[in-house]
Amino acid sequence: MDIVVRQGDSYWKYSQLFQLPLQLILDSNREIPANQLHIGQTIKIPGFVVTNYQIRAGDTLWAIAQRRNLSLESLLLVNPNINPGALRIGQTVRVPLRIIWRVVEGRQNYSYDLMMENLVRLKSIYPFITIPSIGRTVLNRAIPEVNIGGGNKKVHYNASFHANEWITTPVVMTFLNDYLLALTNQTPIRGLYMLPYYQQVSLSIVPMVNPDGVNLVLNGPPSEEPWRSRVVEINRGSRNFSGWKANIRGVDLNDQFPAKWEIEKERREQAPAPRDFPGEKPLSEPESIAMAELTRRKNFNRVLAFHTQGEVIYWGFENLEPPEAETIVNEFARVSGYTPVRTVDSYAGYKDWFIQDWRRPGFTVELGSGVNPLPLSQFNEIYEETLGIFLAGLYM
Template sequence: MDIFVRPGDSLWRYSEVFNISLQLILDSNRHINPPFLRVGQRVKIPGFIITNYQIKQGDSFWQITQSRNIPLVAILLVNPGLNPNQLQIGQIIHIPVRITWRLVDGKQNYTYDIMMKDIRTLIDAYPFLQSSTIGYSVLEHEIPELLIGNGTKRVHYNGSFHANEWITTPIILTFLNDYLLALTNQSTIRGLSTLPLYRQTTLSIVPMVNPDGVNLVIQGPPNDEVLRNQLIRWNSGSTNFSGWKANIHGVDLNDQFPAKWELESARNSKTPGPRDYGGERPLSEPEAIAMADLTKKRNFARVLAFHTQGKVIYWGFENLEPPESEVLVNEFSRVSGYEPINSAGSYAGYKDWFIQDWRRPGFTVELGSGTNPLPISQFNDIYEEVLGIFLAALYM
């Protein structure tokens, strides 16, 4: 929601009027120098939308503010030049409304386009949430990273490395949505106040590492005849891509990292296909390159890669993980009921590479149970299980 500065206004005053943290207002307006607000300058207030109201016979400002529990000054701020003593029947005025509902609907076949639309909606409503493009998929879909928080501890979550594990994307974005709601409504999640987490931690999220693969699983092969025929051939002649984990090149993106890649490659498929082909070399695929570049740039304290399925958490690699990893995974297990397992006995994964090169905690969290892609009917149960892990990775 945008408002326009009046004489004598301050960001602190806006914080009081809208009952929202000054920190969130500052972070929503990074282009503004707070001591030097200019009359008429546009200021973003996070966590609010504007609705229109048509004045009826007998309406008064007092009635309008009382019925909506909104201070008079809040309505004046979104209606520059309005005289509350001269309302006209039929006149349209703007009413600020606090967002108290989820904007993300994760309980659907969650394609790349739906994700991008939801990200735009979240950024519009919560402008302290930042977004940037870390790279492009094979089919030139942008791969977005979302950043929230301004703390020194840098934590990273990612989802949909594997195409038919796409439910991880709406699960992660639902948590982000709930985090944003708690921040702007000054509420808690499982009894935890979220503003201290925001101040202590910078959370990086790449919700969909493999957009081409996700769309392939959900929507089927693309219309381009050459690519379509190639994919069907790699898929053993089937047009059912529900078992497809790889990117659109038939490369498994979680077998792409230089952490004993040669050992993983030697025992897996040697040709493109639905799963387990690690490519001709490490980091050959643009999606894997984007994730590697981001990780080098951000210098994360810990990373969590969300996959499905099994209700387990893999937390080690070749005994290179620090002692902190076991402390963290035990807390993740306590709050989720998931089983901690030191090693999956595999190589070349994203968390393997992170542990190897940074000697910091990295985790692969396998959500839910069953056959991938997990049915959307499991969404609520999975979310409740993993919510504690999302939070613990921030407060630990």
């Protein structure tokens, strides 16, 4: 919600008027530092939108504010030209509305386009988040990264490395939305107030590493050639893409990282395929390159990659993981009911590479159980199991 600065206003005053943490207002207006606030400037107030209300007989601004649990001054602030003593019936006044509901509806086929729409909406309601793009896919789609919070602890979550595991995207997007709601409304999640985590943790989320693959599984082949025909060839003539894990070129993005990649190269698919082709060389694909560059640039303290399925959490690689990885994974297991698994006969994954090159905790979390793509009927159960892991990723 935009408001216009008046004589005597300050960010602190807005935080009192709208019952919002000061930090969220400051971070929503980074381009205007507190000491440069001037009369007439437009300022963003997070967690609110403005609605219109038509005056009826007997209305007073005070009563309108009272009914909505708002301060009278907050109403005056969004109606600078109104004379509260001379309201007319039928006159339109602006009324701030606190957002207490989710924008993200996760229980549906969650395409790239729907995610982008949701991200635009979240950014407009919660301007304290930033959503840069970390690169572009083979089909030239921007890959967004959401940044929330500003602390020294740098935590990264990603989802949908694998196309037919796309349910991980609405799961992580729902967490993002719940985190934002908890911040602006100062309500706890599972008993935890989230503002301290916002202050202590810089959380990076890439909610869809593989947009081209996800849209292929959900919507079928892209309209543009050569990919429209090529994906059917790679899929061995089949138009059923439900088994597709790779990017649009038939490269498995989670088999692409320089961590014993040669072993995978030797024993996996030798040509583009719906799954398990590690590529001609490590990091040959724009999506895996974008993830590697992000990870190098951000120097994360820990990373969690969300996949489906199996209800297990992989947490080791070649005994290179630090001791605290075990402590953390035990907490993840406690809050989710999932089983920690230290090593598995698999290499060249994102978390393998992270553990190998940084010697820091990296996890692959396999959500839910069944056959990929998991049915949306599992969404609520998966979300409840994963929520504990999302939170523990911040507090552990």
